[in-house]
Amino acid sequence: MSFVELLDRYVAEGRVTLDAARNPDRVTLHDPCNLVRNGGVIEPQRRVLRRAAGDFVEMTPNREHNYCCGGGGGMLAASEYTARRIAIGKLKAEQIRRTGAKVVVTPCHNCIDQLLELNKHYTLGVEIRTLAEVAADALVLPGVA
Numbered sequence: 001m002s003f004v005e006l007l008d009r010y011v012a013e014g015r016v017t018l019d020a021a022r023n024p025d026r027v028t029l030h031d032p033c034n035l036v037r038n039g040g041v042i043e044p045q046r047r048v049l050r051r052a053a054g055d056f057v058e059m060t061p062n063r064e065h066n067y068c069c070g071g072g073g074g075m076l077a078a079s080e081y082t083a084r085r086i087a088i089g090k091l092k093a094e095q096i097r098r099t100g101a102k103v104v105v106t107p108c109h110n111c112i113d114q115l116l117e118l119n120k121h122y123t124l125g126v127e128i129r130t131l132a133e134v135a136a137d138a139l140v141l142p143g144v145a
Helices: 003-013 035-039 046-053 079-088 092-101 110-122 133-140
Strands: 026-029 055-057 103-106 127-130
Touching: 003 046, 003 133, 026 046, 026 092, 046 133, 079 092, 079 110, 079 127, 092 110, 103 110, 103 133, 110 127, 127 133
Parallel strands: 026 055, 026 103, 103 127
Antiparallel strands: none
8 A cells, every 4th residue: 555545544434634724835746657657556646636736727638648758767867868858758748738727736755855856957847846845734633833
């Protein structure tokens, strides 16, 4: 079970309470190849985001048809592929830009690193965050205002 599935379960069971108003900016989701295509984890992250973000929009295409960010397959770790990764990532950058999102969320740290580079290179002006960060910002703690 992935963290994404566990967080989704805890939210569904009421063990974790999220307030979407605490994340009012438009948020979109990048589907990591390994988690979605390889692992089949497709809907849990969406259910969490709908509870944690006030304005969640999908990229098109999405889910198992979403575009790879370009950082997978070990390319992120090999500096000789930097130019290739950035060029391949142009499609992802354009996909992000079309959403009008201010925040791009992904549960994959490898994708985070690649998306940070794409954000800078293509001047997207977005914030790149993990699903855990967005959920933490929406977390409602009992007895705490």
